[in-house]
Amino acid sequence: MVPRTLRRGTPRTGVDWFLTFLRVSALTVVALGLLAFIAQEIDSDNPFARWANPDATGLTGEQFWGLVVSGVSQGAMYGLIALGYSMVYGVLGFINFAHGEVFMVGAMTGMITSNKLADAGMWESNFIGSLVLIVVVSVIVCSLTAVIMERVAYRPLRGQPRLIPLITSIGVSFFIQNASIVLLGPAAKAYPDVPDWVKTKHTFLQIEGSRILVILVAAASMICLWYVVERTKSGRAMRAVAEDSEIAALMGIDVNRTIVKVFALGGAMAGMAGILWGILFRSVIHSTGFLPGIKAFSAAVVGGIGHLGGAMTGGLTIGVAESVGPLVILEPLGVSGVSQLRDAVAFAVLIGVLLLRPSGIFGERLPAEDRT
Amino acid sequence: MSTEHPDPAAGVGGEVAGGAAPLLEMRSVNAHYGAVHALADVNLAIYQGELVCLLGGNASGKSTTLKTLLGMLKPTSGEVVLDGEVVNDKPTSYRVARGVTMVPENRRLFKRLTVRENLDLGAYLRTDSQQIAADMERVFELFPRVKERLNQKSGTLSGGEQQMVAIGRALMAAPRVLLMDEPSMGLAPALVQQNFELISQIHEAGLTVFMVEQNANMALSIADRGWVLQTGRVVLDDTAEKLLAHPDLQASYLGTAEQ
Numbered sequence: 001m002v003p004r005t006l007r008r009g010t011p012r013t014g015v016d017w018f019l020t021f022l023r024v025s026a027l028t029v030v031a032l033g034l035l036a037f038i039a040q041e042i043d044s045d046n047p048f049a050r051w052a053n054p055d056a057t058g059l060t061g062e063q064f065w066g067l068v069v070s071g072v073s074q075g076a077m078y079g080l081i082a083l084g085y086s087m088v089y090g091v092l093g094f095i096n097f098a099h100g101e102v103f104m105v106g107a108m109t110g111m112i113t114s115n116k117l118a119d120a121g122m123w124e125s126n127f128i129g130s131l132v133l134i135v136v137v138s139v140i141v142c143s144l145t146a147v148i149m150e151r152v153a154y155r156p157l158r159g160q161p162r163l164i165p166l167i168t169s170i171g172v173s174f175f176i177q178n179a180s181i182v183l184l185g186p187a188a189k190a191y192p193d194v195p196d197w198v199k200t201k202h203t204f205l206q207i208e209g210s211r212i213l214v215i216l217v218a219a220a221s222m223i224c225l226w227y228v229v230e231r232t233k234s235g236r237a238m239r240a241v242a243e244d245s246e247i248a249a250l251m252g253i254d255v256n257r258t259i260v261k262v263f264a265l266g267g268a269m270a271g272m273a274g275i276l277w278g279i280l281f282r283s284v285i286h287s288t289g290f291l292p293g294i295k296a297f298s299a300a301v302v303g304g305i306g307h308l309g310g311a312m313t314g315g316l317t318i319g320v321a322e323s324v325g326p327l328v329i330l331e332p333l334g335v336s337g338v339s340q341l342r343d344a345v346a347f348a349v350l351i352g353v354l355l356l357r358p359s360g361i362f363g364e365r366l367p368a369e370d371r372t
Numbered sequence: 373m374s375t376e377h378p379d380p381a382a383g384v385g386g387e388v389a390g391g392a393a394p395l396l397e398m399r400s401v402n403a404h405y406g407a408v409h410a411l412a413d414v415n416l417a418i419y420q421g422e423l424v425c426l427l428g429g430n431a432s433g434k435s436t437t438l439k440t441l442l443g444m445l446k447p448t449s450g451e452v453v454l455d456g457e458v459v460n461d462k463p464t465s466y467r468v469a470r471g472v473t474m475v476p477e478n479r480r481l482f483k484r485l486t487v488r489e490n491l492d493l494g495a496y497l498r499t500d501s502q503q504i505a506a507d508m509e510r511v512f513e514l515f516p517r518v519k520e521r522l523n524q525k526s527g528t529l530s531g532g533e534q535q536m537v538a539i540g541r542a543l544m545a546a547p548r549v550l551l552m553d554e555p556s557m558g559l560a561p562a563l564v565q566q567n568f569e570l571i572s573q574i575h576e577a578g579l580t581v582f583m584v585e586q587n588a589n590m591a592l593s594i595a596d597r598g599w600v601l602q603t604g605r606v607v608l609d610d611t612a613e614k615l616l617a618h619p620d621l622q623a624s625y626l627g628t629a630e631q
Contacts, residue, residue, distance in 0.1 A: 233496075240482050240493050247480045250442070252468040252497035252545070
């Protein structure tokens with residue numbers, strides 16, 4: 001897409017008018033939906049709200065809070081996965097579409113390890129200890145998966161146009177999914193039952209234990225990653241390679257090793273997200289990585305690809321939007337079957353952000369030169 | 373050529389004894405890009421304490437020479453010798469760790485990183501933290517402006533300040549020989565002047581400098597010796613004064629390079 005700065009001053013074409021029309025109508029739908037929702041909440045007999053959707057029931061405060069919390073916890077996982085997309089894009093300039101499968105590998109590893117621990121009786125007797133253990137195993141397995149992927153599939157393609165590793169990554173994605181079917185079978189597999197305190201809502205803010213766990217662990221992982229990237233020598237090398245790998249090499253940085261570290265870190269974050277997914281939904285199948293992967297990619301783009309804070313913000317934005325959006329914006333406008341529209345809303349956010357701000361929330365203008 | 377290299381000009385830090393071995397040397401180096409013969413039998417020798425320059429127009433092989441010296445391009449024949457050791461097969465990081473550092477053309481700072489991070493990256497291969505801190509202080513002494521801008525993103529600096537950071541970053545590697553790729557490129561005329569003053573300044577502080585330049589007048593005004601490269605061949609090799617007075621240089625080269 002041509003940056004808007006380039007188009008300024010040039011005559012507006014039909015396409016420009018069409019884009020403007022899309023922007024205005026997207027904002028209008030959001031604004032109308034929000035207005036109708038607020039009107040409805042203030043007074044359920046409000047004529048505007050009645051006119052917009054005569055059957056609207058509105059939300060109780062508790063329901064709304066529940067939606068926000070589930071959106072934030074879901075979004076935190078998207079954010080964790082998005083970091084991997086964003087970091088790889090930062091150093092290599094291509095989208096690693098197989099990254100969602102690394103997340104699936106993490107969830108699968110957690111499933112296998114936790115079931116083994118449940119058989120041994122440790123899962124019930126020491127839940128937190130078991131959790132730490134499956135996190136460690138999953139993080140290691142996922143880092144290795146990502147590193148092997150880079151070594152086998154992407155490094156031989158270094159220096160090729162970026163479309164080539166991108167297509168390859170789709171192939172790697174199919175490979176990992178099918179490997180999972182061959183090794184573990186095509187049926188969905190369950191995590192062992194979790195303790196009651198994880199399942200029930202707590203008096204503290206009315207949040208389920210699992211969601212508190214997800215939000216806390218995701219926040220801690222992101223802080224660790226931020227520390228590594230922003231405050232350590234390796235992280236400085238990663239940022240240097242991301243900006244100019246030729247000059248980074250001139251500083252004596254081993255570019256290949258730095259790229260391996262980036263894949264390992266991204267894989268670790270995906271492994272973490274996989275475990276959180278397992279604790280939250282307790283079921284995993286070979287295709288588990290697909291939709292969260294695509295949404296996390298959208299999150300990375302929404303936040304501004306290549307930007308770590310952007311990946312987290314994008315993840316939370318998409319998570320909350322797909323959780324809250326259907327009932328707050330679509331329901332008051334009389335759209336039917338809104339609970340089925342989560343995915344549509346998530347991708348509408350992506351399209352909306354691209355229409356209004358093509359470089360994403362925190363995105364800088366992308367470098368013009370082709371980097372691979 | 374190493375048999376009769378001219379004495380470096382006065383005021384240079386290191387006295388070069390007659391039999392001293394060069395710090396960095398190219399011995400009949402040939403280099404190719406595919407079928408293109410980029411360097412043909414190039415002989416260069418850089419001695420401790422010198423300020424020398426390699427002159428040439430576009431596509432004369434100047435950048436190829438630098439790439440070969442740094443190990444980014446492997447010569448097809450001949451030897452690159454660093455401090456008496458043939459380093460043909462050694463990677464860039466090996467040569468950087470042993471004192472070969474380059475200030476790239478157009479500065480090429482990490483613009484999204486702070487000035488401090490840029491300087492730290494210059495010392496990436498070093499582990500002697502005390503000496504690194506001392507070298508950082510030396511950079512601040514040379515360029516007080518850099519210290520003021522330490523926590524700013526380097527992309528927000530002015531062109532002149534960026535040039536200081538680029539040189540500072542290279543000095544942080546504790547180089548024994550500093551390679552400068554086209555220091556006058558992409559700078560306003562006033563900054564070019566300032567830049568050449570910076571180069572003589574760090575040279576007078578005792579550093580060996582090898583400069584690659586199109587602007588022959590400017591480069592020869594501060595250099596001790598120079599070579600002129602034409603389509604990958606060294607065509608002239610003499611002291612700065614003699615090169616400036618050389619009829620061939622005046623006729624064929626300076627005519628196009630003068631600013």
